[in-house]
Amino acid sequence: MTTNSSTQTANDGGFNYHTAIPVLDYEINKVSEIFKENPESKYSPKIAVLPTGICTSRIHYVGYVGQKRLSETEDGDTKVHIRCTEANSTVNIFSNSRFSSVTERLADVKQCSYISVVAKLFLTESQEGDTLVGVTPEVVNEVEQPVRERFLFTASEESLDRITSLSEGIETEDQKLAADHYGTDQLDQYANAVQTAINAGIKLRKRRVKAANAE
Amino acid sequence: MKQAELIATKLQLVDVDITVDEVAELITDRAEEFSIDTEMATPLIEKELIAKYDLDLNVYENTTATEVPYAYIEDLDSPDEFVQVVAIVDDLWEEYDDRIQQVGTLADSTDRIKFTVWNVADQPLLEKGTVYHIWNAVVKEHNGKLELKITAKSDIEQLTGENYDVSEYVGTDHESTPFSGVVTRIEPGSGLVERCSVDDCTRVLKNGHCSEHGNVEGEDDLRIKAIVDNGSEYRRVTMTTEVVETLLGYRLQDALSHPDIDVDEEIHQCLVGQYADCMLVEYEHNNYVSSIELNADPDGHGIIELYDYADELRYIL
Numbered sequence: 001m002t003t004n005s006s007t008q009t010a011n012d013g014g015f016n017y018h019t020a021i022p023v024l025d026y027e028i029n030k031v032s033e034i035f036k037e038n039p040e041s042k043y044s045p046k047i048a049v050l051p052t053g054i055c056t057s058r059i060h061y062v063g064y065v066g067q068k069r070l071s072e073t074e075d076g077d078t079k080v081h082i083r084c085t086e087a088n089s090t091v092n093i094f095s096n097s098r099f100s101s102v103t104e105r106l107a108d109v110k111q112c113s114y115i116s117v118v119a120k121l122f123l124t125e126s127q128e129g130d131t132l133v134g135v136t137p138e139v140v141n142e143v144e145q146p147v148r149e150r151f152l153f154t155a156s157e158e159s160l161d162r163i164t165s166l167s168e169g170i171e172t173e174d175q176k177l178a179a180d181h182y183g184t185d186q187l188d189q190y191a192n193a194v195q196t197a198i199n200a201g202i203k204l205r206k207r208r209v210k211a212a213n214a215e
Numbered sequence: 216m217k218q219a220e221l222i223a224t225k226l227q228l229v230d231v232d233i234t235v236d237e238v239a240e241l242i243t244d245r246a247e248e249f250s251i252d253t254e255m256a257t258p259l260i261e262k263e264l265i266a267k268y269d270l271d272l273n274v275y276e277n278t279t280a281t282e283v284p285y286a287y288i289e290d291l292d293s294p295d296e297f298v299q300v301v302a303i304v305d306d307l308w309e310e311y312d313d314r315i316q317q318v319g320t321l322a323d324s325t326d327r328i329k330f331t332v333w334n335v336a337d338q339p340l341l342e343k344g345t346v347y348h349i350w351n352a353v354v355k356e357h358n359g360k361l362e363l364k365i366t367a368k369s370d371i372e373q374l375t376g377e378n379y380d381v382s383e384y385v386g387t388d389h390e391s392t393p394f395s396g397v398v399t400r401i402e403p404g405s406g407l408v409e410r411c412s413v414d415d416c417t418r419v420l421k422n423g424h425c426s427e428h429g430n431v432e433g434e435d436d437l438r439i440k441a442i443v444d445n446g447s448e449y450r451r452v453t454m455t456t457e458v459v460e461t462l463l464g465y466r467l468q469d470a471l472s473h474p475d476i477d478v479d480e481e482i483h484q485c486l487v488g489q490y491a492d493c494m495l496v497e498y499e500h501n502n503y504v505s506s507i508e509l510n511a512d513p514d515g516h517g518i519i520e521l522y523d524y525a526d527e528l529r530y531i532l
Protein backbone atom coordinates (compact mmCIF):
# COMPACT_ATOMS: atom_id res chain seq x y z
CA MET A 1 0.00 0.00 0.00
CA THR A 2 1.25 3.46 -0.77
CA THR A 3 0.91 6.29 1.67
CA ASN A 4 1.79 9.97 1.46
CA SER A 5 0.77 9.75 -2.14
CA SER A 6 0.62 13.49 -2.58
CA THR A 7 3.68 14.41 -0.58
CA GLN A 8 7.35 14.17 -1.33
CA THR A 9 9.28 11.36 0.23
CA ALA A 10 12.73 10.45 -0.85
CA ASN A 11 15.45 8.06 -0.06
CA ASP A 12 18.72 9.60 -1.09
CA GLY A 13 21.72 7.77 0.24
CA GLY A 14 19.96 6.07 3.11
CA PHE A 15 18.20 9.27 3.90
CA ASN A 16 14.49 8.93 4.27
CA TYR A 17 12.36 11.92 5.01
CA HIS A 18 8.62 12.44 4.90
CA THR A 19 7.33 15.97 4.60
CA ALA A 20 5.57 17.53 7.58
CA ILE A 21 1.93 18.37 6.85
CA PRO A 22 0.63 21.58 8.47
CA VAL A 23 -2.52 20.63 10.37
CA LEU A 24 -4.94 22.94 12.16
CA ASP A 25 -5.99 22.40 15.78
CA TYR A 26 -9.46 21.21 14.81
CA GLU A 27 -8.28 18.52 12.44
CA ILE A 28 -5.55 17.26 14.79
CA ASN A 29 -8.16 16.52 17.42
CA LYS A 30 -10.40 14.70 14.95
CA VAL A 31 -7.76 12.09 14.09
CA SER A 32 -8.80 8.64 15.26
CA GLU A 33 -6.97 6.32 12.87
CA ILE A 34 -3.25 5.74 13.15
CA PHE A 35 -1.57 2.66 11.75
CA LYS A 36 1.91 1.25 11.39
CA GLU A 37 3.31 1.46 7.90
CA ASN A 38 4.75 -2.00 8.36
CA PRO A 39 3.09 -3.87 11.25
CA GLU A 40 5.92 -6.44 11.29
CA SER A 41 8.62 -3.89 12.03
CA LYS A 42 9.21 -2.44 15.48
CA TYR A 43 10.69 0.73 13.96
CA SER A 44 8.14 1.28 11.25
CA PRO A 45 6.74 4.81 11.32
CA LYS A 46 3.19 5.33 12.49
CA ILE A 47 0.96 6.89 9.90
CA ALA A 48 -1.91 9.14 10.89
CA VAL A 49 -4.91 9.25 8.58
CA LEU A 50 -6.06 12.88 8.41
CA PRO A 51 -9.81 13.34 7.86
CA THR A 52 -9.13 15.73 4.95
CA GLY A 53 -7.63 12.89 2.98
CA ILE A 54 -3.92 12.57 3.54
CA CYS A 55 -1.85 10.05 5.45
CA THR A 56 1.27 11.29 7.17
CA SER A 57 3.88 10.29 9.68
CA ARG A 58 4.78 13.88 10.44
CA ILE A 59 2.89 17.11 11.01
CA HIS A 60 3.82 20.74 11.57
CA TYR A 61 1.98 22.71 14.20
CA VAL A 62 2.43 26.10 15.86
CA GLY A 63 0.47 26.87 19.01
CA TYR A 64 0.12 29.08 22.06
CA VAL A 65 1.34 27.56 25.31
CA GLY A 66 -1.67 27.89 27.58
CA GLN A 67 -0.68 25.35 30.19
CA LYS A 68 2.42 23.37 30.98
CA ARG A 69 2.59 20.46 33.41
CA LEU A 70 5.74 18.62 34.46
CA SER A 71 5.56 15.21 36.08
CA GLU A 72 7.78 12.22 36.61
CA THR A 73 7.56 8.78 35.09
CA GLU A 74 8.04 5.60 37.15
CA ASP A 75 11.63 5.55 35.84
CA GLY A 76 12.25 9.03 37.23
CA ASP A 77 12.24 10.68 33.79
CA THR A 78 10.62 14.07 33.35
CA LYS A 79 7.34 14.07 31.51
CA VAL A 80 5.95 17.23 29.98
CA HIS A 81 2.37 17.91 28.95
CA ILE A 82 1.66 21.19 27.21
CA ARG A 83 -1.84 22.33 26.35
CA CYS A 84 -1.85 24.68 23.40
CA THR A 85 -5.04 26.63 23.70
CA GLU A 86 -6.80 29.15 21.54
CA ALA A 87 -10.44 30.22 21.87
CA ASN A 88 -12.19 26.92 22.52
CA SER A 89 -9.69 24.44 21.09
CA THR A 90 -6.87 22.59 22.78
CA VAL A 91 -3.96 20.68 21.29
CA ASN A 92 -2.22 18.27 23.65
CA ILE A 93 1.52 18.05 23.33
CA PHE A 94 3.41 15.33 25.20
CA SER A 95 7.10 14.69 25.57
CA ASN A 96 8.44 11.28 24.69
CA SER A 97 11.24 9.76 26.75
CA ARG A 98 12.88 8.61 23.52
CA PHE A 99 13.71 12.22 22.66
CA SER A 100 15.36 13.50 25.82
CA SER A 101 16.68 16.72 24.32
CA VAL A 102 13.18 17.57 23.10
CA THR A 103 11.81 16.80 26.56
CA GLU A 104 14.31 19.26 28.03
CA ARG A 105 13.27 21.95 25.60
CA LEU A 106 9.58 21.31 26.27
CA ALA A 107 10.24 21.55 30.01
CA ASP A 108 11.94 24.92 29.44
CA VAL A 109 9.17 26.36 27.28
CA LYS A 110 7.68 29.50 28.80
CA GLN A 111 3.99 29.71 29.49
CA CYS A 112 2.19 32.19 27.21
CA SER A 113 4.78 31.79 24.48
CA TYR A 114 4.36 30.27 21.03
CA ILE A 115 5.95 26.98 20.06
CA SER A 116 6.57 25.48 16.65
CA VAL A 117 6.75 21.69 16.54
CA VAL A 118 7.42 19.02 13.96
CA ALA A 119 5.69 16.05 15.44
CA LYS A 120 4.13 12.60 15.34
CA LEU A 121 0.53 11.98 16.25
CA PHE A 122 -0.58 9.23 18.63
CA LEU A 123 -3.76 8.18 20.35
CA THR A 124 -4.08 8.08 24.11
CA GLU A 125 -6.76 8.33 26.76
CA SER A 126 -7.77 11.33 28.78
CA GLN A 127 -8.27 11.07 32.55
CA GLU A 128 -11.99 10.82 31.82
CA GLY A 129 -11.35 7.81 29.58
CA ASP A 130 -12.00 9.57 26.29
CA THR A 131 -9.74 9.06 23.29
CA LEU A 132 -7.26 11.89 23.08
CA VAL A 133 -4.96 12.81 20.21
CA GLY A 134 -1.42 13.37 21.45
CA VAL A 135 1.24 15.32 19.61
CA THR A 136 4.85 14.17 20.19
CA PRO A 137 7.42 16.65 18.94
CA GLU A 138 10.58 15.50 17.22
CA VAL A 139 11.77 19.09 17.36
CA VAL A 140 10.43 22.10 19.20
CA ASN A 141 11.37 25.75 19.35
CA GLU A 142 9.93 28.81 21.01
CA VAL A 143 8.88 31.25 18.30
CA GLU A 144 7.32 34.69 17.94
CA GLN A 145 3.65 35.35 17.32
CA PRO A 146 3.99 36.00 13.56
CA VAL A 147 4.99 32.36 13.18
CA ARG A 148 1.61 31.29 14.57
CA GLU A 149 -0.10 33.76 12.22
CA ARG A 150 1.73 32.40 9.22
CA PHE A 151 1.00 28.86 10.37
CA LEU A 152 -2.73 29.63 10.59
CA PHE A 153 -2.72 31.02 7.07
CA THR A 154 -0.50 28.32 5.59
CA ALA A 155 -2.30 25.44 7.27
CA SER A 156 -5.64 26.96 6.23
CA GLU A 157 -4.59 27.13 2.62
CA GLU A 158 -3.26 23.57 2.67
CA SER A 159 -6.37 22.31 4.46
CA LEU A 160 -8.63 23.95 1.89
CA ASP A 161 -6.66 22.27 -0.90
CA ARG A 162 -7.13 18.90 0.77
CA ILE A 163 -10.83 19.48 1.43
CA THR A 164 -11.43 20.61 -2.15
CA SER A 165 -9.58 17.64 -3.56
CA LEU A 166 -11.42 15.13 -1.37
CA SER A 167 -14.80 16.72 -2.10
CA GLU A 168 -14.19 16.31 -5.82
CA GLY A 169 -13.83 12.56 -5.56
CA ILE A 170 -11.61 9.84 -4.18
CA GLU A 171 -8.51 9.42 -6.28
CA THR A 172 -5.64 8.50 -4.02
CA GLU A 173 -5.07 5.64 -1.60
CA ASP A 174 -4.81 8.24 1.19
CA GLN A 175 -8.19 9.72 0.32
CA LYS A 176 -9.76 6.27 0.23
CA LEU A 177 -8.43 5.50 3.72
CA ALA A 178 -9.70 8.81 5.03
CA ALA A 179 -13.12 8.44 3.41
CA ASP A 180 -13.47 4.84 4.67
CA HIS A 181 -12.64 5.84 8.20
CA TYR A 182 -14.21 9.27 8.62
CA GLY A 183 -16.65 9.54 5.74
CA THR A 184 -16.86 12.69 3.63
CA ASP A 185 -20.14 14.07 4.90
CA GLN A 186 -18.54 16.37 7.45
CA LEU A 187 -16.12 18.19 5.22
CA ASP A 188 -18.11 21.41 5.74
CA GLN A 189 -17.02 21.25 9.39
CA TYR A 190 -13.40 21.32 8.29
CA ALA A 191 -14.05 24.26 5.96
CA ASN A 192 -15.68 25.94 8.91
CA ALA A 193 -12.62 25.26 11.06
CA VAL A 194 -10.46 26.83 8.36
CA GLN A 195 -12.53 30.01 8.56
CA THR A 196 -12.13 30.04 12.33
CA ALA A 197 -8.38 29.69 11.89
CA ILE A 198 -8.19 32.47 9.30
CA ASN A 199 -10.19 34.73 11.62
CA ALA A 200 -7.86 33.91 14.49
CA GLY A 201 -4.86 34.72 12.27
CA ILE A 202 -6.33 38.02 11.14
CA LYS A 203 -7.17 38.96 14.72
CA LEU A 204 -3.65 38.16 15.95
CA ARG A 205 -2.14 40.14 13.15
CA LYS A 206 -4.37 43.18 13.73
CA ARG A 207 -3.52 43.20 17.41
CA ARG A 208 0.20 42.95 16.68
CA VAL A 209 0.21 45.68 14.04
CA LYS A 210 -1.82 47.93 16.35
CA ALA A 211 0.63 47.37 19.22
CA ALA A 212 3.56 48.10 16.92
CA ASN A 213 1.95 51.33 15.69
CA ALA A 214 1.21 52.44 19.23
CA GLU A 215 4.91 52.22 20.14
CA MET B 216 58.20 14.04 -28.16
CA LYS B 217 57.96 15.96 -24.90
CA GLN B 218 60.45 18.66 -25.94
CA ALA B 219 58.62 19.43 -29.16
CA GLU B 220 55.40 19.76 -27.22
CA LEU B 221 56.96 22.15 -24.75
CA ILE B 222 58.45 24.34 -27.44
CA ALA B 223 55.26 24.33 -29.48
CA THR B 224 53.27 25.35 -26.42
CA LYS B 225 55.65 28.17 -25.53
CA LEU B 226 55.50 29.40 -29.10
CA GLN B 227 51.73 29.22 -29.19
CA LEU B 228 51.65 31.25 -26.00
CA VAL B 229 53.40 34.07 -27.79
CA ASP B 230 50.99 33.70 -30.68
CA VAL B 231 53.14 31.73 -33.08
CA ASP B 232 50.96 29.55 -35.24
CA ILE B 233 52.80 26.23 -35.02
CA THR B 234 51.87 22.68 -34.06
CA VAL B 235 53.72 20.08 -32.04
CA ASP B 236 54.08 17.94 -35.14
CA GLU B 237 55.69 20.77 -37.06
CA VAL B 238 58.20 21.38 -34.26
CA ALA B 239 58.86 17.67 -33.94
CA GLU B 240 59.46 17.40 -37.68
CA LEU B 241 61.94 20.29 -37.58
CA ILE B 242 63.80 18.61 -34.73
CA THR B 243 63.99 15.19 -36.41
CA ASP B 244 65.01 16.68 -39.73
CA ARG B 245 67.80 18.66 -38.11
CA ALA B 246 68.94 15.64 -36.10
CA GLU B 247 69.16 13.58 -39.29
CA GLU B 248 70.83 16.34 -41.22
CA PHE B 249 73.64 16.69 -38.69
CA SER B 250 73.56 13.09 -37.48
CA ILE B 251 72.95 14.17 -33.92
CA ASP B 252 70.48 13.17 -31.18
CA THR B 253 67.11 14.88 -31.21
CA GLU B 254 68.03 16.04 -27.73
CA MET B 255 70.93 18.02 -29.11
CA ALA B 256 68.87 19.27 -32.04
CA THR B 257 66.11 20.61 -29.82
CA PRO B 258 67.83 23.75 -28.46
CA LEU B 259 69.08 24.55 -31.94
CA ILE B 260 65.61 24.47 -33.37
CA GLU B 261 64.28 26.47 -30.45
CA LYS B 262 66.87 29.19 -31.05
CA GLU B 263 66.13 29.21 -34.76
CA LEU B 264 62.44 29.54 -34.19
CA ILE B 265 62.92 32.40 -31.72
CA ALA B 266 64.99 34.16 -34.34
CA LYS B 267 62.63 33.30 -37.18
CA TYR B 268 59.60 34.75 -35.44
CA ASP B 269 61.55 37.66 -33.98
CA LEU B 270 60.43 36.88 -30.46
CA ASP B 271 61.16 38.92 -27.37
CA LEU B 272 63.33 36.48 -25.45
CA ASN B 273 62.16 37.87 -22.11
CA VAL B 274 58.55 37.21 -22.89
CA TYR B 275 59.36 33.83 -24.37
CA GLU B 276 61.43 32.73 -21.38
CA ASN B 277 58.81 34.01 -18.97
CA THR B 278 56.49 31.37 -20.25
CA THR B 279 58.47 28.91 -18.17
CA ALA B 280 57.61 30.67 -14.91
CA THR B 281 56.15 28.29 -12.38
CA GLU B 282 55.11 30.50 -9.45
CA VAL B 283 52.30 32.60 -10.77
CA PRO B 284 50.13 35.08 -8.94
CA TYR B 285 46.56 34.26 -7.99
CA ALA B 286 44.24 36.65 -9.75
CA TYR B 287 40.62 37.70 -9.87
CA ILE B 288 39.32 37.87 -13.41
CA GLU B 289 38.40 41.52 -13.02
CA ASP B 290 42.05 42.32 -12.20
CA LEU B 291 43.52 40.67 -15.28
CA ASP B 292 45.05 43.41 -17.40
CA SER B 293 48.53 42.44 -18.56
CA PRO B 294 48.73 40.38 -21.72
CA ASP B 295 51.23 37.50 -21.62
CA GLU B 296 51.03 37.36 -17.86
CA PHE B 297 50.77 33.94 -16.25
CA VAL B 298 48.15 33.64 -13.56
CA GLN B 299 46.19 31.20 -11.48
CA VAL B 300 42.46 31.54 -11.17
CA VAL B 301 39.64 29.74 -9.44
CA ALA B 302 36.66 29.94 -11.72
CA ILE B 303 33.55 28.19 -12.89
CA VAL B 304 33.07 27.14 -16.50
CA ASP B 305 30.24 29.49 -17.21
CA ASP B 306 29.66 28.59 -20.83
CA LEU B 307 31.09 26.39 -23.55
CA TRP B 308 30.82 27.45 -27.17
CA GLU B 309 30.81 25.39 -30.29
CA GLU B 310 34.28 25.44 -31.79
CA TYR B 311 34.91 25.10 -35.51
CA ASP B 312 38.69 25.42 -35.39
CA ASP B 313 39.86 21.84 -34.99
CA ARG B 314 43.10 22.98 -33.37
CA ILE B 315 41.05 24.18 -30.44
CA GLN B 316 39.74 21.67 -27.95
CA GLN B 317 37.41 23.96 -26.05
CA VAL B 318 36.38 27.56 -25.97
CA GLY B 319 33.95 29.31 -23.67
CA THR B 320 33.80 31.59 -20.67
CA LEU B 321 35.13 31.31 -17.14
CA ALA B 322 33.61 33.27 -14.28
CA ASP B 323 34.60 34.07 -10.73
CA SER B 324 33.02 36.41 -8.19
CA THR B 325 34.33 39.47 -10.00
CA ASP B 326 33.90 38.99 -13.74
CA ARG B 327 33.98 36.57 -16.61
CA ILE B 328 36.51 36.00 -19.39
CA LYS B 329 36.76 34.02 -22.60
CA PHE B 330 39.07 31.02 -22.42
CA THR B 331 40.54 28.64 -24.95
CA VAL B 332 42.13 25.24 -24.57
CA TRP B 333 44.24 24.22 -27.55
CA ASN B 334 44.35 20.60 -28.62
CA VAL B 335 48.10 20.68 -28.28
CA ALA B 336 47.70 21.53 -24.60
CA ASP B 337 46.52 17.96 -24.03
CA GLN B 338 44.23 18.92 -21.16
CA PRO B 339 41.17 17.07 -19.93
CA LEU B 340 37.79 18.33 -21.12
CA LEU B 341 36.32 20.96 -18.82
CA GLU B 342 32.72 20.64 -17.81
CA LYS B 343 30.21 23.41 -17.85
CA GLY B 344 29.08 24.42 -14.37
CA THR B 345 32.14 22.97 -12.69
CA VAL B 346 34.66 25.01 -10.73
CA TYR B 347 38.36 24.59 -11.42
CA HIS B 348 41.56 25.84 -9.92
CA ILE B 349 43.76 26.63 -12.92
CA TRP B 350 47.46 27.33 -12.54
CA ASN B 351 49.63 28.78 -15.29
CA ALA B 352 46.92 30.07 -17.53
CA VAL B 353 48.18 32.87 -19.68
CA VAL B 354 46.42 36.15 -20.38
CA LYS B 355 46.22 36.97 -24.07
CA GLU B 356 44.91 39.94 -25.94
CA HIS B 357 42.84 39.18 -28.98
CA ASN B 358 41.07 41.85 -31.03
CA GLY B 359 41.50 44.25 -28.14
CA LYS B 360 39.90 41.88 -25.65
CA LEU B 361 41.59 39.82 -23.00
CA GLU B 362 41.20 36.08 -22.86
CA LEU B 363 42.75 33.20 -20.95
CA LYS B 364 44.72 30.52 -22.72
CA ILE B 365 44.98 27.15 -21.09
CA THR B 366 48.15 25.47 -22.28
CA ALA B 367 50.12 22.29 -21.77
CA LYS B 368 51.85 24.06 -18.92
CA SER B 369 48.61 24.78 -17.14
CA ASP B 370 47.61 22.63 -14.23
CA ILE B 371 43.91 22.11 -13.75
CA GLU B 372 42.23 20.79 -10.66
CA GLN B 373 38.54 20.25 -10.39
CA LEU B 374 37.09 21.48 -7.11
CA THR B 375 34.22 19.75 -5.37
CA GLY B 376 31.08 21.36 -4.04
CA GLU B 377 32.44 21.43 -0.49
CA ASN B 378 35.15 23.87 -1.48
CA TYR B 379 33.19 26.94 -2.30
CA ASP B 380 29.87 28.66 -2.42
CA VAL B 381 28.73 28.41 -6.01
CA SER B 382 26.50 31.43 -5.59
CA GLU B 383 29.70 33.48 -5.39
CA TYR B 384 30.33 32.88 -9.07
CA VAL B 385 28.88 35.55 -11.26
CA GLY B 386 26.95 35.11 -14.41
CA THR B 387 26.66 31.37 -14.07
CA ASP B 388 23.79 29.30 -15.28
CA HIS B 389 23.04 28.40 -11.70
CA GLU B 390 20.06 30.61 -11.34
CA SER B 391 18.66 30.78 -7.88
CA THR B 392 15.11 29.69 -7.34
CA PRO B 393 12.89 30.60 -4.43
CA PHE B 394 11.80 27.96 -1.95
CA SER B 395 9.80 28.57 1.19
CA GLY B 396 8.97 26.28 4.06
CA VAL B 397 9.54 25.41 7.67
CA VAL B 398 12.99 24.44 8.91
CA THR B 399 12.16 21.01 10.29
CA ARG B 400 15.62 19.72 11.02
CA ILE B 401 19.22 20.81 11.50
CA GLU B 402 21.43 18.04 10.21
CA PRO B 403 24.64 16.71 11.75
CA GLY B 404 27.78 18.51 10.64
CA SER B 405 26.22 21.92 11.22
CA GLY B 406 27.71 24.72 13.28
CA LEU B 407 31.43 25.14 13.88
CA VAL B 408 33.19 22.60 11.72
CA GLU B 409 36.78 21.86 10.84
CA ARG B 410 37.79 21.55 7.23
CA CYS B 411 40.76 19.66 5.82
CA SER B 412 43.75 21.97 5.36
CA VAL B 413 45.45 19.89 2.66
CA ASP B 414 45.73 21.98 -0.52
CA ASP B 415 42.24 22.78 -1.69
CA CYS B 416 40.54 19.77 -0.15
CA THR B 417 38.38 21.56 2.46
CA ARG B 418 36.30 18.47 3.21
CA VAL B 419 34.67 18.67 6.62
CA LEU B 420 36.62 16.61 9.14
CA LYS B 421 35.09 13.99 11.37
CA ASN B 422 37.04 13.82 14.62
CA GLY B 423 40.02 15.44 12.90
CA HIS B 424 39.85 12.89 10.09
CA CYS B 425 39.49 13.71 6.39
CA SER B 426 37.91 10.98 4.28
CA GLU B 427 40.58 11.62 1.65
CA HIS B 428 43.67 12.68 3.61
CA GLY B 429 43.33 10.96 6.97
CA ASN B 430 44.24 12.79 10.16
CA VAL B 431 45.08 16.37 9.26
CA GLU B 432 45.15 19.90 10.63
CA GLY B 433 41.70 21.44 10.60
CA GLU B 434 40.61 24.88 9.49
CA ASP B 435 37.61 26.35 11.27
CA ASP B 436 34.43 27.18 9.42
CA LEU B 437 30.74 27.77 10.01
CA ARG B 438 28.06 26.02 8.03
CA ILE B 439 24.51 24.73 8.38
CA LYS B 440 22.84 21.78 6.74
CA ALA B 441 19.09 21.79 7.23
CA ILE B 442 15.78 20.62 5.85
CA VAL B 443 13.25 23.17 4.61
CA ASP B 444 9.81 21.62 4.20
CA ASN B 445 6.62 23.17 2.81
CA GLY B 446 4.35 20.22 3.49
CA SER B 447 4.41 18.75 0.02
CA GLU B 448 8.08 19.13 -0.89
CA TYR B 449 11.32 19.59 0.95
CA ARG B 450 14.88 20.65 0.22
CA ARG B 451 18.05 19.68 2.02
CA VAL B 452 19.92 22.94 2.04
CA THR B 453 23.46 24.02 2.81
CA MET B 454 24.34 27.43 4.18
CA THR B 455 27.94 28.50 3.82
CA THR B 456 29.97 30.81 6.05
CA GLU B 457 28.60 34.18 5.04
CA VAL B 458 24.96 33.15 5.17
CA VAL B 459 25.46 31.61 8.61
CA GLU B 460 27.32 34.69 9.84
CA THR B 461 24.47 36.91 8.69
CA LEU B 462 21.91 34.67 10.38
CA LEU B 463 23.77 34.53 13.68
CA GLY B 464 24.82 38.16 13.60
CA TYR B 465 28.51 37.52 14.27
CA ARG B 466 31.57 36.37 12.40
CA LEU B 467 33.29 33.02 12.53
CA GLN B 468 36.24 34.68 14.31
CA ASP B 469 33.92 36.03 17.01
CA ALA B 470 32.49 32.58 17.60
CA LEU B 471 36.00 31.15 17.88
CA SER B 472 37.21 33.80 20.30
CA HIS B 473 34.14 33.47 22.53
CA PRO B 474 34.01 29.82 23.58
CA ASP B 475 31.01 30.62 25.78
CA ILE B 476 28.88 31.14 22.65
CA ASP B 477 26.83 27.99 22.10
CA VAL B 478 26.68 28.08 18.32
CA ASP B 479 24.56 24.93 17.97
CA GLU B 480 21.96 26.25 20.40
CA GLU B 481 21.86 29.60 18.62
CA ILE B 482 21.38 27.86 15.28
CA HIS B 483 18.52 25.86 16.78
CA GLN B 484 16.79 28.91 18.23
CA CYS B 485 17.33 30.89 15.08
CA LEU B 486 16.04 28.32 12.60
CA VAL B 487 14.11 25.35 13.94
CA GLY B 488 10.37 25.56 13.40
CA GLN B 489 10.71 28.94 11.71
CA TYR B 490 9.46 29.85 8.27
CA ALA B 491 12.32 30.35 5.85
CA ASP B 492 12.01 32.08 2.49
CA CYS B 493 15.16 31.01 0.67
CA MET B 494 16.83 31.59 -2.63
CA LEU B 495 18.49 28.33 -3.58
CA VAL B 496 21.25 27.60 -6.04
CA GLU B 497 21.32 23.96 -7.06
CA TYR B 498 24.75 22.63 -7.67
CA GLU B 499 26.09 19.07 -7.76
CA HIS B 500 22.90 17.83 -6.12
CA ASN B 501 23.31 20.32 -3.29
CA ASN B 502 21.02 23.25 -2.67
CA TYR B 503 23.06 26.22 -1.56
CA VAL B 504 21.22 29.02 0.19
CA SER B 505 22.21 32.28 -1.46
CA SER B 506 19.85 34.31 0.68
CA ILE B 507 17.35 33.60 3.42
CA GLU B 508 14.64 35.55 5.17
CA LEU B 509 13.10 34.21 8.34
CA ASN B 510 9.47 34.63 9.35
CA ALA B 511 8.66 37.31 6.86
CA ASP B 512 5.61 39.15 8.15
CA PRO B 513 2.54 37.36 6.83
CA ASP B 514 1.02 40.30 5.02
CA GLY B 515 -2.45 38.83 4.92
CA HIS B 516 -2.30 39.00 1.15
CA GLY B 517 -4.84 36.64 -0.34
CA ILE B 518 -6.21 35.78 3.08
CA ILE B 519 -9.59 37.38 2.47
CA GLU B 520 -9.90 35.46 -0.80
CA LEU B 521 -8.99 32.32 1.10
CA TYR B 522 -11.69 33.10 3.64
CA ASP B 523 -14.31 33.71 0.97
CA TYR B 524 -13.32 30.53 -0.76
CA ALA B 525 -13.75 28.59 2.50
CA ASP B 526 -17.17 30.19 2.79
CA GLU B 527 -18.16 29.06 -0.68
CA LEU B 528 -16.82 25.60 -0.03
CA ARG B 529 -18.77 25.36 3.19
CA TYR B 530 -22.03 25.92 1.34
CA ILE B 531 -21.24 23.57 -1.51
CA LEU B 532 -20.33 20.74 0.84
Ligand SMILES: [Zn+2]
Nearest residue numbers: 411416425428
Ligand atom coordinates in the same frame (compact mmCIF):
# COMPACT_ATOMS: atom_id res chain seq x y z
ZN1 LIG C 1 41.30 16.30 2.83
